[in-house]
Amino acid sequence: MNNTGFDDWLDACVAQVQQALDTALPADNAAPARLHQAMRYAALGPGKRIRAALVYAAGEAALGSSAPNSAQTIALNHAAAAVELIHAYSLVHDDLPCMDDDTLRRGRPTVHVQYDEATAMLVGDALQALAFATLALAPVAPALVLQATQLLAHAAGSLGMVGGQAIDCASVGQALTRAQLEQMHQMKTGALLGASVLLGGVVTGAGSATRQALEAYAGAIGLAFQVADDILDVTASTATLGKTAGKDAAQHKPTYVSLLGLDVAQDLLRDLRSQAHTALRPLAGPARHLTQLADLIVDRGR
Ligand code: IPE
Ligand code: IPE
Ligand code: MG
Ligand code: MG
Ligand code: MG
Numbered sequence: 054m055n056n057t058g059f060d061d062w063l064d065a066c067v068a069q070v071q072q073a074l075d076t077a078l079p080a081d082n083a084a085p086a087r088l089h090q091a092m093r094y095a096a097l098g099p100g101k102r103i104r105a106a107l108v109y110a111a112g113e114a115a116l117g118s119s120a121p122n123s124a125q126t127i128a129l130n131h132a133a134a135a136v137e138l139i140h141a142y143s144l145v146h147d148d149l150p151c152m153d154d155d156t157l158r159r160g161r162p163t164v165h166v167q168y169d170e171a172t173a174m175l176v177g178d179a180l181q182a183l184a185f186a187t188l189a190l191a192p193v194a195p196a197l198v199l200q201a202t203q204l205l206a207h208a209a210g211s212l213g214m215v216g217g218q219a220i221d222c223a224s225v226g227q228a229l230t231r232a233q234l235e236q237m238h239q240m241k242t243g244a245l246l247g248a249s250v251l252l253g254g255v256v257t258g259a260g261s262a263t264r265q266a267l268e269a270y271a272g273a274i275g276l277a278f279q280v281a282d283d284i285l286d287v288t289a290s291t292a293t294l295g296k297t298a299g300k301d302a303a304q305h306k307p308t309y310v311s312l313l314g315l316d317v318a319q320d321l322l323r324d325l326r327s328q329a330h331t332a333l334r335p336l337a338g339p340a341r342h343l344t345q346l347a348d349l350i351v352d353r354g355r
Contacts, residue, residue: 059345063106066133070105071097073134077187091168091176092183096141098159099295103278103346104140104249105133110342111253115263117339128191128256132201136249138184139209142177143218143245149173152222153300160295181209193256201255208248217241226305234312235276242282243275250274250343262335269332274347277325281354283308284318288354319355326351 074096081090112121112129121129148155148163149170156166165173188205191198207213217240224237250271254264285294286301287310301308309318329347333340 059342062342063349066106066109067102069109069130070102070133070137073130073187074137077134077138077183087168088172088175088179091164091172092179094161094167095145095164095176096138096180098141098161100137100141100159102133102137103350104136104246106346107246107249107274107343108133108136108253110340110346111250111259111267112257113253114267114333114336114340114343115254115257115259117336121257124192125257128193128197129253131187131191132252132256133249135184135188135205136245136252138180138187139205139214140245142180142184143209143214145173145180146177147218152218153304155297155300157291157295157297184209188252191256193258197255197258201252204248204251204255208244213240213244213248214242217244221306224307227307229307229312231312234307234309237307238276238279238309239272242279243272246275246278247271266332266335266340270329270343270347273325273328273332274350277322277329277347277350277354280309280318280322280325281350283310284315284322284354286310287315322351322354 078093078096079089081093083089109129112125116125144158145164147153148158149165155163157163161167163173164176168176184205185202188201189198191201209215211219217237220233220237221241224233229237247268248271250267251264254267259267283301286298286308289298291298300306302311309321313321326347330344333343333347336343
Protein backbone atom coordinates (compact mmCIF):
# COMPACT_ATOMS: atom_id res chain seq x y z
CA MET A 54 0.00 0.00 0.00
CA ASN A 55 1.34 3.43 -0.89
CA ASN A 56 0.86 5.32 2.34
CA THR A 57 1.92 8.72 1.05
CA GLY A 58 -0.23 11.21 2.90
CA PHE A 59 -2.39 8.57 4.57
CA ASP A 60 -0.38 8.27 7.77
CA ASP A 61 -0.46 12.06 8.23
CA TRP A 62 -4.19 12.12 7.52
CA LEU A 63 -4.75 9.37 10.11
CA ASP A 64 -2.64 11.23 12.69
CA ALA A 65 -4.77 14.32 12.07
CA CYS A 66 -7.97 12.28 12.60
CA VAL A 67 -6.59 10.93 15.90
CA ALA A 68 -5.68 14.43 17.08
CA GLN A 69 -9.07 15.83 16.06
CA VAL A 70 -11.14 13.17 17.85
CA GLN A 71 -8.87 13.29 20.89
CA GLN A 72 -9.63 17.02 21.14
CA ALA A 73 -13.37 16.38 20.68
CA LEU A 74 -13.34 13.69 23.39
CA ASP A 75 -11.38 15.90 25.77
CA THR A 76 -13.97 18.66 25.30
CA ALA A 77 -16.97 16.32 25.65
CA LEU A 78 -15.76 14.59 28.83
CA PRO A 79 -16.35 16.26 32.21
CA ALA A 80 -13.19 17.57 33.89
CA ASP A 81 -11.49 15.11 36.18
CA ASN A 82 -12.08 17.34 39.20
CA ALA A 83 -15.85 17.59 38.53
CA ALA A 84 -17.83 15.71 41.17
CA PRO A 85 -17.95 12.74 41.41
CA ALA A 86 -14.24 13.09 40.62
CA ARG A 87 -13.29 9.40 40.78
CA LEU A 88 -15.97 8.50 38.21
CA HIS A 89 -14.90 11.31 35.89
CA GLN A 90 -11.22 10.38 36.25
CA ALA A 91 -12.08 6.79 35.33
CA MET A 92 -14.20 7.93 32.34
CA ARG A 93 -11.30 10.00 31.06
CA TYR A 94 -8.90 7.09 31.66
CA ALA A 95 -11.12 4.80 29.58
CA ALA A 96 -11.98 7.18 26.75
CA LEU A 97 -8.73 9.13 26.29
CA GLY A 98 -6.41 6.08 26.41
CA PRO A 99 -4.30 5.32 23.34
CA GLY A 100 -6.83 3.60 21.04
CA LYS A 101 -6.23 3.37 17.30
CA ARG A 102 -9.32 5.57 16.64
CA ILE A 103 -10.26 3.59 13.54
CA ARG A 104 -13.97 4.24 14.09
CA ALA A 105 -13.35 8.00 14.23
CA ALA A 106 -11.23 7.81 11.07
CA LEU A 107 -14.11 5.98 9.33
CA VAL A 108 -16.47 8.84 10.25
CA TYR A 109 -14.11 11.45 8.77
CA ALA A 110 -13.32 9.37 5.66
CA ALA A 111 -17.00 8.69 4.96
CA GLY A 112 -17.69 12.42 5.35
CA GLU A 113 -15.05 13.14 2.68
CA ALA A 114 -16.51 10.47 0.39
CA ALA A 115 -20.02 11.90 0.78
CA LEU A 116 -18.93 15.50 0.19
CA GLY A 117 -17.08 14.59 -3.01
CA SER A 118 -15.08 17.51 -4.33
CA SER A 119 -16.49 20.07 -1.87
CA ALA A 120 -14.77 20.82 1.41
CA PRO A 121 -16.91 20.51 4.56
CA ASN A 122 -18.33 23.78 5.85
CA SER A 123 -17.62 24.67 9.48
CA ALA A 124 -20.89 23.17 10.79
CA GLN A 125 -20.14 19.91 8.95
CA THR A 126 -16.61 19.84 10.36
CA ILE A 127 -17.96 20.24 13.90
CA ALA A 128 -20.68 17.63 13.24
CA LEU A 129 -18.06 15.14 12.05
CA ASN A 130 -16.08 15.75 15.27
CA HIS A 131 -19.20 15.14 17.37
CA ALA A 132 -20.04 11.96 15.45
CA ALA A 133 -16.45 10.71 15.70
CA ALA A 134 -16.36 11.37 19.46
CA ALA A 135 -19.77 9.67 19.88
CA VAL A 136 -18.69 6.41 18.22
CA GLU A 137 -15.41 6.36 20.15
CA LEU A 138 -17.34 6.89 23.42
CA ILE A 139 -19.66 3.95 22.66
CA HIS A 140 -16.63 1.88 21.69
CA ALA A 141 -14.71 2.83 24.87
CA TYR A 142 -17.75 1.88 26.97
CA SER A 143 -18.02 -1.47 25.16
CA LEU A 144 -14.36 -2.21 25.92
CA VAL A 145 -14.71 -1.35 29.62
CA HIS A 146 -17.65 -3.74 29.96
CA ASP A 147 -16.08 -6.40 27.67
CA ASP A 148 -13.05 -6.53 30.00
CA LEU A 149 -15.07 -7.01 33.22
CA PRO A 150 -14.58 -10.25 35.17
CA CYS A 151 -18.15 -11.32 34.27
CA MET A 152 -17.36 -10.91 30.55
CA ASP A 153 -13.82 -11.56 29.17
CA ASP A 154 -12.04 -10.95 32.48
CA ASP A 155 -9.11 -9.00 31.02
CA THR A 156 -6.52 -7.07 32.99
CA LEU A 157 -4.78 -5.22 30.13
CA ARG A 158 -6.26 -2.79 27.60
CA ARG A 159 -4.50 -0.27 25.38
CA GLY A 160 -1.26 -1.21 27.14
CA ARG A 161 -2.56 -0.27 30.57
CA PRO A 162 -4.54 -1.93 33.40
CA THR A 163 -8.23 -2.27 32.55
CA VAL A 164 -10.65 0.12 34.26
CA HIS A 165 -11.88 -2.40 36.86
CA VAL A 166 -8.24 -3.17 37.78
CA GLN A 167 -7.13 0.47 37.92
CA TYR A 168 -10.32 1.53 39.78
CA ASP A 169 -12.85 -1.14 40.81
CA GLU A 170 -15.65 -3.18 39.26
CA ALA A 171 -18.55 -0.95 40.28
CA THR A 172 -16.72 2.08 38.89
CA ALA A 173 -16.02 0.24 35.62
CA MET A 174 -19.70 -0.60 35.24
CA LEU A 175 -20.71 3.01 35.93
CA VAL A 176 -18.01 4.33 33.57
CA GLY A 177 -19.56 2.29 30.76
CA ASP A 178 -23.05 3.52 31.60
CA ALA A 179 -21.95 7.15 31.70
CA LEU A 180 -19.84 6.96 28.51
CA GLN A 181 -22.86 5.59 26.65
CA ALA A 182 -25.07 8.47 27.81
CA LEU A 183 -22.33 10.96 26.97
CA ALA A 184 -22.06 9.53 23.44
CA PHE A 185 -25.68 10.42 22.70
CA ALA A 186 -25.40 13.82 24.39
CA THR A 187 -22.38 14.55 22.19
CA LEU A 188 -24.08 13.42 18.99
CA ALA A 189 -27.15 15.52 19.85
CA LEU A 190 -24.94 18.64 19.78
CA ALA A 191 -23.92 18.15 16.13
CA PRO A 192 -24.79 21.52 14.51
CA VAL A 193 -26.60 20.18 11.43
CA ALA A 194 -30.30 19.96 10.50
CA PRO A 195 -32.37 18.36 13.31
CA ALA A 196 -33.63 15.68 10.88
CA LEU A 197 -30.03 14.58 10.26
CA VAL A 198 -29.25 14.51 14.01
CA LEU A 199 -32.36 12.38 14.52
CA GLN A 200 -31.29 9.92 11.80
CA ALA A 201 -27.79 9.79 13.23
CA THR A 202 -29.15 9.12 16.72
CA GLN A 203 -31.36 6.26 15.53
CA LEU A 204 -28.47 4.78 13.60
CA LEU A 205 -26.08 4.86 16.55
CA ALA A 206 -28.70 3.57 19.00
CA HIS A 207 -29.50 0.64 16.71
CA ALA A 208 -25.82 -0.23 16.25
CA ALA A 209 -25.07 -0.02 19.98
CA GLY A 210 -28.15 -1.86 21.27
CA SER A 211 -29.55 -5.36 21.51
CA LEU A 212 -29.83 -5.73 17.72
CA GLY A 213 -26.22 -4.58 17.36
CA MET A 214 -23.20 -4.53 19.66
CA VAL A 215 -24.90 -5.53 22.93
CA GLY A 216 -26.79 -8.33 21.17
CA GLY A 217 -23.54 -9.59 19.68
CA GLN A 218 -21.90 -9.54 23.11
CA ALA A 219 -24.85 -11.57 24.48
CA ILE A 220 -24.33 -14.16 21.73
CA ASP A 221 -20.58 -14.14 22.50
CA CYS A 222 -21.23 -14.87 26.18
CA ALA A 223 -23.66 -17.67 25.30
CA SER A 224 -21.25 -19.20 22.76
CA VAL A 225 -18.31 -20.01 25.03
CA GLY A 226 -17.33 -23.63 24.43
CA GLN A 227 -19.89 -23.98 21.62
CA ALA A 228 -19.19 -24.96 18.01
CA LEU A 229 -20.97 -22.27 15.98
CA THR A 230 -21.71 -22.65 12.29
CA ARG A 231 -20.01 -20.17 9.97
CA ALA A 232 -23.32 -18.33 9.54
CA GLN A 233 -23.79 -18.04 13.32
CA LEU A 234 -20.22 -16.81 13.78
CA GLU A 235 -20.66 -14.23 11.03
CA GLN A 236 -23.85 -12.97 12.64
CA MET A 237 -22.16 -12.67 16.05
CA HIS A 238 -19.20 -10.78 14.57
CA GLN A 239 -21.40 -8.49 12.47
CA MET A 240 -23.39 -7.60 15.57
CA LYS A 241 -20.72 -7.28 18.24
CA THR A 242 -18.18 -5.41 16.09
CA GLY A 243 -19.47 -4.81 12.56
CA ALA A 244 -22.51 -2.85 13.69
CA LEU A 245 -20.54 -0.03 15.36
CA LEU A 246 -17.93 0.12 12.60
CA GLY A 247 -20.74 0.27 10.06
CA ALA A 248 -22.50 3.00 12.03
CA SER A 249 -19.25 5.00 12.03
CA VAL A 250 -19.18 4.91 8.23
CA LEU A 251 -22.86 5.78 7.85
CA LEU A 252 -22.73 8.57 10.44
CA GLY A 253 -20.02 10.30 8.42
CA GLY A 254 -22.39 10.19 5.44
CA VAL A 255 -25.53 11.19 7.36
CA VAL A 256 -24.12 14.29 9.07
CA THR A 257 -22.74 15.55 5.75
CA GLY A 258 -26.10 15.00 4.03
CA ALA A 259 -25.18 12.03 1.77
CA GLY A 260 -27.78 11.08 -0.85
CA SER A 261 -29.21 7.58 -1.22
CA ALA A 262 -26.72 6.31 -3.84
CA THR A 263 -23.81 7.34 -1.62
CA ARG A 264 -25.43 5.77 1.44
CA GLN A 265 -25.91 2.52 -0.48
CA ALA A 266 -22.22 2.42 -1.39
CA LEU A 267 -21.26 3.23 2.21
CA GLU A 268 -23.53 0.44 3.50
CA ALA A 269 -21.96 -2.15 1.20
CA TYR A 270 -18.47 -1.00 2.24
CA ALA A 271 -19.46 -1.05 5.93
CA GLY A 272 -20.69 -4.66 5.76
CA ALA A 273 -17.33 -5.82 4.42
CA ILE A 274 -15.00 -3.88 6.70
CA GLY A 275 -17.14 -4.47 9.81
CA LEU A 276 -16.73 -8.22 9.49
CA ALA A 277 -13.10 -7.89 8.39
CA PHE A 278 -12.26 -5.97 11.56
CA GLN A 279 -13.37 -8.78 13.88
CA VAL A 280 -11.83 -11.50 11.67
CA ALA A 281 -8.52 -9.58 11.92
CA ASP A 282 -8.99 -9.27 15.71
CA ASP A 283 -9.51 -13.06 15.93
CA ILE A 284 -6.34 -13.63 13.88
CA LEU A 285 -4.27 -11.16 15.89
CA ASP A 286 -5.32 -12.87 19.12
CA VAL A 287 -3.39 -15.90 17.80
CA THR A 288 -0.53 -14.31 15.82
CA ALA A 289 0.42 -11.11 17.68
CA SER A 290 2.11 -10.52 21.03
CA THR A 291 0.61 -8.97 24.14
CA ALA A 292 3.13 -6.12 23.78
CA THR A 293 2.02 -5.34 20.22
CA LEU A 294 -1.68 -5.63 20.98
CA GLY A 295 -1.68 -3.79 24.31
CA LYS A 296 -4.13 -6.50 25.46
CA THR A 297 -3.49 -10.09 26.50
CA ALA A 298 -2.87 -12.31 23.47
CA GLY A 299 -4.19 -15.88 23.25
CA LYS A 300 -7.34 -15.11 25.23
CA ASP A 301 -9.85 -16.54 22.76
CA ALA A 302 -8.46 -20.09 22.85
CA ALA A 303 -7.87 -19.86 26.62
CA GLN A 304 -11.52 -18.91 27.12
CA HIS A 305 -12.89 -21.38 24.51
CA LYS A 306 -14.39 -18.64 22.33
CA PRO A 307 -15.50 -19.63 18.86
CA THR A 308 -13.57 -17.46 16.36
CA TYR A 309 -12.82 -17.45 12.63
CA VAL A 310 -9.44 -19.01 13.44
CA SER A 311 -10.91 -21.80 15.57
CA LEU A 312 -13.61 -22.50 12.96
CA LEU A 313 -11.72 -22.13 9.69
CA GLY A 314 -8.01 -22.16 10.61
CA LEU A 315 -5.56 -19.30 10.13
CA ASP A 316 -5.03 -19.64 6.37
CA VAL A 317 -8.71 -19.67 5.44
CA ALA A 318 -9.40 -16.78 7.84
CA GLN A 319 -6.65 -14.78 6.10
CA ASP A 320 -8.09 -15.68 2.67
CA LEU A 321 -11.45 -14.39 3.87
CA LEU A 322 -9.82 -11.10 4.88
CA ARG A 323 -8.50 -10.69 1.34
CA ASP A 324 -11.99 -11.36 -0.09
CA LEU A 325 -13.52 -8.80 2.27
CA ARG A 326 -10.92 -6.24 1.19
CA SER A 327 -11.91 -6.65 -2.45
CA GLN A 328 -15.61 -6.46 -1.54
CA ALA A 329 -14.90 -3.19 0.28
CA HIS A 330 -12.94 -1.78 -2.66
CA THR A 331 -15.66 -2.79 -5.12
CA ALA A 332 -18.34 -1.12 -2.98
CA LEU A 333 -16.44 2.18 -3.13
CA ARG A 334 -16.10 2.30 -6.92
CA PRO A 335 -19.12 4.59 -7.48
CA LEU A 336 -17.65 7.11 -5.03
CA ALA A 337 -14.29 7.31 -6.85
CA GLY A 338 -11.43 9.57 -5.70
CA PRO A 339 -13.02 11.20 -2.63
CA ALA A 340 -13.37 7.71 -1.11
CA ARG A 341 -9.61 7.10 -1.16
CA HIS A 342 -9.23 7.28 2.63
CA LEU A 343 -12.02 4.70 3.02
CA THR A 344 -10.09 2.47 0.59
CA GLN A 345 -6.91 2.93 2.61
CA LEU A 346 -8.76 2.23 5.88
CA ALA A 347 -10.03 -1.07 4.42
CA ASP A 348 -6.40 -1.93 3.58
CA LEU A 349 -5.29 -0.97 7.09
CA ILE A 350 -8.00 -3.13 8.71
CA VAL A 351 -7.17 -6.14 6.53
CA ASP A 352 -3.38 -5.76 6.66
CA ARG A 353 -3.42 -5.80 10.47
CA GLY A 354 -4.54 -9.44 10.29
CA ARG A 355 -2.10 -10.63 7.58
C1 IPE B 1 -11.07 -3.81 19.89
O1 IPE B 1 -11.23 -2.71 19.05
C2 IPE B 1 -12.38 -4.46 20.13
C3 IPE B 1 -12.98 -5.05 18.95
C4 IPE B 1 -14.14 -4.70 18.52
C5 IPE B 1 -12.31 -6.11 18.22
P1 IPE B 1 -9.98 -1.86 18.57
O2 IPE B 1 -8.90 -2.79 18.06
O3 IPE B 1 -10.43 -0.82 17.62
O4 IPE B 1 -9.47 -1.19 19.91
P2 IPE B 1 -8.76 0.22 20.18
O5 IPE B 1 -9.82 1.26 20.17
O6 IPE B 1 -7.73 0.45 19.11
O7 IPE B 1 -8.14 0.05 21.55
C1 IPE C 1 -15.07 -7.25 21.51
O1 IPE C 1 -14.62 -8.44 20.99
C2 IPE C 1 -16.24 -6.71 20.91
C3 IPE C 1 -16.78 -5.59 21.71
C4 IPE C 1 -17.99 -5.22 21.53
C5 IPE C 1 -15.98 -4.88 22.70
P1 IPE C 1 -13.36 -9.02 21.74
O2 IPE C 1 -13.69 -9.45 23.11
O3 IPE C 1 -12.69 -10.00 20.83
O4 IPE C 1 -12.43 -7.70 21.82
P2 IPE C 1 -11.00 -7.68 22.51
O5 IPE C 1 -10.16 -8.72 21.79
O6 IPE C 1 -11.19 -7.95 23.96
O7 IPE C 1 -10.51 -6.27 22.22
MG1 MG D 1 -15.35 -10.09 24.14
MG1 MG E 1 -12.53 -9.10 24.90
MG1 MG F 1 -10.62 -10.15 20.50
